[in-house]
Amino acid sequence: MAEWTQQRYWEDVREGEEISEVLFPLPIQRMVMEAGAVYDFHAIHHNRDVAQTGGARDMFANTTFLVGMWERAVREWIGLGGGIRKVGPFPMRTFNTAGDTVIVRGKVVRKYQEDGNRFVELEMQSVSKKTGGITVGPGTFLVTLPSRG
Amino acid sequence: MTSSESELDWTETRKWIGRNLLTRPRKGADPVERSTIRRQLEVLEMDCPLHYDDEVAKRYGYNGIFAPYHMLMAYFWPPWWKPGIPTRWTSDDPNFWLRPLSEGEELKVPTPTPGTAGFVTDVEVEFLQPLYVGDRVIAAEDKLVDVNPRKTRVGDGAFLTHEVTYVNQRGEVIARWRMTSYSYVPNPQQR
Numbered sequence: 001m002a003e004w005t006q007q008r009y010w011e012d013v014r015e016g017e018e019i020s021e022v023l024f025p026l027p028i029q030r031m032v033m034e035a036g037a038v039y040d041f042h043a044i045h046h047n048r049d050v051a052q053t054g055g056a057r058d059m060f061a062n063t064t065f066l067v068g069m070w071e072r073a074v075r076e077w078i079g080l081g082g083g084i085r086k087v088g089p090f091p092m093r094t095f096n097t098a099g100d101t102v103i104v105r106g107k108v109v110r111k112y113q114e115d116g117n118r119f120v121e122l123e124m125q126s127v128s129k130k131t132g133g134i135t136v137g138p139g140t141f142l143v144t145l146p147s148r149g
Numbered sequence: 150m151t152s153s154e155s156e157l158d159w160t161e162t163r164k165w166i167g168r169n170l171l172t173r174p175r176k177g178a179d180p181v182e183r184s185t186i187r188r189q190l191e192v193l194e195m196d197c198p199l200h201y202d203d204e205v206a207k208r209y210g211y212n213g214i215f216a217p218y219h220m221l222m223a224y225f226w227p228p229w230w231k232p233g234i235p236t237r238w239t240s241d242d243p244n245f246w247l248r249p250l251s252e253g254e255e256l257k258v259p260t261p262t263p264g265t266a267g268f269v270t271d272v273e274v275e276f277l278q279p280l281y282v283g284d285r286v287i288a289a290e291d292k293l294v295d296v297n298p299r300k301t302r303v304g305d306g307a308f309l310t311h312e313v314t315y316v317n318q319r320g321e322v323i324a325r326w327r328m329t330s331y332s333y334v335p336n337p338q339q340r
Contacts, residue, residue, distance in 0.1 A: 004198055030192060037188040038223035039178070043246035044268065050244055054266040055303030055335045063269045063328075064222040065192070071219045072195040080199060080209050084218050088273030089327070095268075139272075 002076035010111065010118035010145040019077040019106040019122065023129070024069050028098045031059055038064040048098070060095035061102070066136050070124045073104045074141050077122075083144040090124070090139020101129035106141065117144050155298035155305050157334065161261040162307065165293045170260060174316075175288040178228040181280045186216045189223060215279035221315065221324050224286040260293055264306045264332030271310075271329040278323040285318040295329075306333025 028046075035046045040062045043050035051059040067087055074084065096102050103126065110121040125137035179185070190200055195217065198205040203213045216224070227249045230237055237247050280286065291313045298307035313326040 002196070004196075024193075033188075034192045037185070037192050038220065039185075039226045040223070041229065041247075043244070044266075047244060047246070050246060053244075053335065054268070056268075060268075063272060064219055067219040067222070067272070067274075068189065068193050068195075068217065071217050072193045072197075075195070075197050075199075075217070080197070080205065084276055086273075086275045087219075089271060090273070091271050092269050 002079070004080055007079045007081050008077065008145060009148045010120065011148050013108055013111050013120055013145065015108050015111060017108050019073060019108075021106075022069065022073040022076070022104045024102040024104065026061060026096065026098050026100055026102065028059070031061065031098050034062065034065045038062070038068075040064060051095075051097075056095045056097065058095075058097035058099060060097045063092070066092070066096065066102070066126060069102060069104050069126065070106075070136075070139075070141060073106060074122060074124070074143060077106070078120075078143050078145060081146040084141075085119075085144060086140070086142040088139050090137045092136055094128075094133070094135050096126065096128065096135050099130075102135065103127040103129055109140075118147055119143070120145055153300050155300055155307060157263040157298065157305055157307070159263070159296055159298050159307055162263075162293075162309070163296050165260060166296060167292065167294070170291045170293060170311075171288060175225075175227060175291075177224045177226055177286040179224065181216050181220075181224055181282050181284045181286075183214070183282055185223065186214065186220065186282075189217070189220055193217075211279060212281050215281050218274075218276045218279070220280060221274065221276070221286060221326075224280065224284075225288060225315065260309060260311075260332070262307070262309070262332040263334065265334050266304070267306075267330050267332045269328060269330045270308060273327040275325045276323075277325070278317065278321055280317075280323065284323075286323065287316050287318070288313055289316045289322075290314045294327075301331065301333070302336075303331075304333035304335040306331050 106124040295310040
């Protein structure tokens with residue numbers, strides 16, 4: 001979990017630095033809780049038979065869950081003073097299925113100032129613990145950070 | 150025709166390129182609520198105080214707690230049933246499933262497609278305003294911008310790209326969403 005009393009400042013960020021990775025195991029119960037929490041009851045996200053009929057290996061995490069995973073990792077890095085502006089574009093390469101663990105990783109690819117804002121571009125990706133392959137991304141998460149003044 | 154070219158007819162789908170699929174703005178079923186924010190944070194095990202503690206949120210310049218930005222996707226869904234319509238549970242087959250009311254209802258022209266299944270392939274969302282407790286997510290415009298037919302390992306279909314503009318109850322643009330999904334007929338051997 002993050003240390004919310006600490007704040008990261010734009011001046012201290014280095015291009016290339018990595019953010020802490022976050023793991024998201026996906027048992028079926030968590031898939032069901034997510035469907036309920038975000039009101040997305042499309043059967044492919046909680047029903048193995050329906051997902052497999054559509055060609056997937058198993059029920060798979062929905063887009064909201066996947067972007068939420070990235071947002072949690074990003075928010076823990078930018079702290080309370082950081083701002084979130086944009087996510088993507090990013091590709092959904094393959095399904096994140098029940099029984100796997102999603103590993104979220106990110107790194108700083110660019111920092112710049114524009115219109116009085118201090119932006120940082122993070123390159124995010126989700127990796128399957130089972131296969132080691134990228135399941136979502138790489139994609140951009142555009143954030144702002146406060147200045148030391 | 151190469152082996153990757155779709156054999157389905159996308160003529161009707163292509164007629165909708167550039168047109169707004171919404172017959173009128175589509176409001177999500179529920180407003181942004183503290184309990185639904187908490188439940189999503191619970192699934193993610195996300196403990197950021199901006200989403201739990203009004204005092205902390207105000208100290209950092211927000212009006213109060215707000216939903217994490219990705220929850221735009223939680224609050225844009227229309228209802229699955231509403232008073233006055235007959236039951237939608239017309240089968241007890243364990244694999245019987247519904248779509249949200251807007252698909253096939255008067256609010257949105259369902260994107261004509263020969264596909265019978267679908268999943269998201271590419272996403273891009275610009276977040277312009279936080280979602281505060283009590284706010285509504287309203288799709289003001291939903292345009293089909295591209296149709297790219299192609300066979301893939303799961304079936305024969307097309308990549309459909311939509312651009313959606315979301316506003317809140319005050320008419321302020323809160324997000325711009327661009328999403329590509331693959332609409333397809335699954336290969337017979339996939340089951």
